Amino acid sequence: xxxxxxxxxxxxxxxxxxxxxxxxxxxxxxxxxxxxxxxxxxxxxxxxxxxxxxxxxxxxxxxxxxxxxxxxxxxxxxxxxxxxxxxxxxxxxxxxxxxxxxxxxxxxxxxxxxxxxxxxxxxxxxxxxxxxxxxxxxxxxxxxxxxxxxxxxxxxxxxxxxxxxxxxxxxxxxxxxxxxxxxxxxxxxxxxxxxxxxxxxxxxxxxxxxxxxxxxxxxxxxxxxxxxxxxxxxxxxxxxxxxxxxxxxxxxxxxxxxxxxxxxxxxxxxxxxxxxxxxxxxxxxxxxxxxxxxxxxxxxxxxxxxxxxxxxxxxxxxxxxxxxxxxxxxxxxxxxxxxxxxxxxxxxxxxxxxxxxxxxxxxxxxxxxxxxxxxxxxxxxxxxxxxxxxxxxxxxxxxxxxxxxxxxxxxxxxxxxxxxxxxxxxxxxxxxxxxxxxxxxxxxxxxx
Numbered sequence: 001x002x003x004x005x006x007x008x009x010x011x012x013x014x015x016x017x018x019x020x021x022x023x024x025x026x027x028x029x030x031x032x033x034x035x036x037x038x039x040x041x042x043x044x045x046x047x048x049x050x051x052x053x054x055x056x057x058x059x060x061x062x063x064x065x066x067x068x069x070x071x072x073x074x075x076x077x078x079x080x081x082x083x084x085x086x087x088x089x090x091x092x093x094x095x096x097x098x099x100x101x102x103x104x105x106x107x108x109x110x111x112x113x114x115x116x117x118x119x120x121x122x123x124x125x126x127x128x129x130x131x132x133x134x135x136x137x138x139x140x141x142x143x144x145x146x147x148x149x150x151x152x153x154x155x156x157x158x159x160x161x162x163x164x165x166x167x168x169x170x171x172x173x174x175x176x177x178x179x180x181x182x183x184x185x186x187x188x189x190x191x192x193x194x195x196x197x198x199x200x201x202x203x204x205x206x207x208x209x210x211x212x213x214x215x216x217x218x219x220x221x222x223x224x225x226x227x228x229x230x231x232x233x234x235x236x237x238x239x240x241x242x243x244x245x246x247x248x249x250x251x252x253x254x255x256x257x258x259x260x261x262x263x264x265x266x267x268x269x270x271x272x273x274x275x276x277x278x279x280x281x282x283x284x285x286x287x288x289x290x291x292x293x294x295x296x297x298x299x300x301x302x303x304x305x306x307x308x309x310x311x312x313x314x315x316x317x318x319x320x321x322x323x324x325x326x327x328x329x330x331x332x333x334x335x336x337x338x339x340x341x342x343x344x345x346x347x348x349x350x351x352x353x354x355x356x357x358x359x360x361x362x363x364x365x366x367x368x369x370x371x372x373x374x375x376x377x378x379x380x381x382x383x384x385x386x387x388x389x390x391x392x393x394x395x396x397x398x399x400x401x402x403x404x405x406x407x408x409x410x411x412x413x414x415x416x417x418x419x420x421x422x423x424x425x426x427x428x429x430x431x432x433x434x435x436x437x438x439x440x441x442x443x444x445x446x447x448x
Contacts, residue, residue: 012137012139021137022134026149043264055398058394072124076129086213094201102194102198133213135147144296147355147362154354164282225368245380251419257418288348295352300315316356
């Protein structure tokens with residue numbers, strides 16, 4: 001992976017280099033979300049051709065990806081604290097892209113599940129090193145916006161996956177099989193989707209190689225701290241970390257649940273086609289979701305510059321308060337137009353902490369352990385969010401209501417409960433976070 005990066009007391013890299021790195025990593029993040037999210041528009045044809053239930057489908061969208069994504073995150077995060085973060089990301093992009101394309105060769109549920117595990121392994125190599133790398137490109141009072149721009153790639157990618165997936169499904173909904181070009185293998189039409197969204201990743205990996213590896217700043221030593229030191233730091237600030245990780249996890253439950261099942265909700269409840277649901281909801285996610293992330297990042301940086309020490313937690317708390325009303329009412333609307341109208345504010349708010357939450361961590365975590373703690377953070381939110389969110393909705397639909405068309409009420413129950421818990425945890429974490437910020441300032445000074 002290359003030689004360990006050196007510690008530096010130099011100022012941040014030039015702004016043009018820093019924002020170029022943000023742009024390239026955001027493109028990679030967009031690709032990762034397309035590869036991750038494309039399944040939500042393929043529910044109908046995959047269930048039909050592989051003869052599986054909503055619960056089995058939810059495992060493909062959730063735990064099959066989250067299992068290895070979370071397990072591999074920590075060792076990769078530890079590598080990111082000592083080795084070239086650019087090289088780690090490059091290898092990850094190539095890996096998940098090839099596994100996504102390989103999903104197009106899967107002819108059984110087990111094969112598709114196995115390939116989704118591979119996608120999770122590859123994507124685990126993106127965000128921990130990306131968070132660490134971007135934090136060395138920007139000073140502390142600008143990190144929330146930079147990481148929010150990167151986080152906006154999640155919404156843009158997920159929305160684009162819905163749009164592209166909807167168009168493809170609209171042309172492959174008849175069933176039957178086709179012959180894949182070049183390799184001559186017979187496959188279901190929906191399997192072509194995985195080739196279309198997976199193979200461009202090789203080009204994106206080449207683009208990642210064009211960014212530079214910044215010197216590591218705000219760091220006391222050139223060596224990586226032992227794992228025991230990271231564990232000791234987490235234990236010392238356990239209340240703050242617990243509130244942060246669990247609050248963001250509950251937001252992730254609501255976010256992944258809706259992202260996975262709203263297209264199906266629109267199809268089952270209002271009779272929309274997959275193409276219509278993907279186009280309309282995908283456009284909302286891309287536009288309003290990305291805008292929400294950027295606005296929250298800008299707001300957080302503004303509050304931080306004004307001396308608000310708990311700005312990151314206050315933004316999270318505010319988001320949870322505001323999102324409750326549209327979350328409760330959009331599934332109950334009698335028409336798709338009203339439901340989609342209420343989905344606008346919900347879509348704006350639900351990903352709003354994608355950049356703020358990791359920026360909150362990097363405000364209070366020593367550089368020597370940022371990759372590791374970022375990996376732990378991603379481990380928790382993805383294990384809970386991806387592992388619980390989509391599957392919880394499916395379980396309520398299958399085993400409480402016993403009716404596919406009741407998915408609207410499953411979404412209401414799961415999402416509302418998750419956001420209420422998140423709101424409570426953000427509030428409980430305000431005081432511990434302020435205390436940790438003050439201790440961090442004393443430890444490293446105000447050099448950032």
